Amino acid sequence: MKRIATKLAILALVSCVARPLLASETIPLKNCTWCHGPSVQGYSNAPRLAGQQELYLEAQLTNFRTHLRDNPYSRDFMWSAVAHLDEDMVRAFASYFASLPPEAADDGNRNLIATGRNIFEFGIPEANVAACIVCHGPNGEGVRTIPRVGGLSYFYLKRRLDEWVAGYSSAAVPMPQVARSLSGQDIEALASYLSFVGYSAGQ
Incomplete structure (x- = not known):
């Protein structure tokens, strides 16, 4: 009886561990991991996808397909990468x-x-910049089509904010307007702070 119970426990453990792996076998995951990393935790130039909001990811993949997301990295890499993806x-x-x-x-x-956290939690009233926490949540976790920004790479966050300042992806309301109201130092601080959210330094 003890031997049977042990076997059942092992089977249950294997089943739990294997479930996400089996899910990934139904999609060409390797095509994504070349740039986003083996566990899709990203590199400096490619964002972290793990734990991102599902509806946001759907929307962005669609934006790549329709070329609505038009910044240089999207044009050079993502437009062709998603060109043949269907809705399913x-x-x-x-x-x-x-x-x-x-x-x-x-x-x-x-x-x-500290500076970045202050911007995230309280905004910059004198520049008419609302607190990021209002839309992105207390830990930058996002909701529905509003993305998780907490824990993303400093380099990725800074680049995206700089791209909005430059006029790319202008349909992504209200972020282009928000980004243009931030100084270079504000962007540095905000991107730095958010990269630590999830660690004790950012909490």
């Missing part, structure tokens, strides 16, 4: 990536954490 595959990718546990990049400037 878009939903499958979004669902799988959203189900993975996120990890913070932890790559910003620690000296700017």
Whole structure:
């Protein structure tokens, strides 16, 4: 009886561990991991997808397909990468990536954490910049089509904010207007702070 119970416990454990792997076998995951990393935790130039909001991921994959997201990295890499995805595959990718546990990049400037946190939680009233926490949540986790920003790489966050300042992806209301109201130092601080969210330094 004890031997049977042990076997059942092992089978249950294997089943739990294997479930996310089996889910990933239904989509061409390797095509994504070349740039986004083996556990899709991203690199400096490619964002972290693990734990991102599912509806946001769906929307962005669609924006790549329709060329609405028009910044240089999107044009050079993502437009062709998603060109042949159908709606079912878009939903499958979004669902799988959203189900993975996120990890913070932890790559910003620690000296700017306090300044960045202040912008995130209280905004910049004199520049008419609303607090980021209002839309993105207390830990930058996002909701529905509003993305998780907490824990994303400093380099990715800074680049996206700079791209909005430059006029790319102008349909992504209200972020272009928000970004243009931030100084270069504000962007540095905000991107730095958010990269640590999920670690004790950012909490």
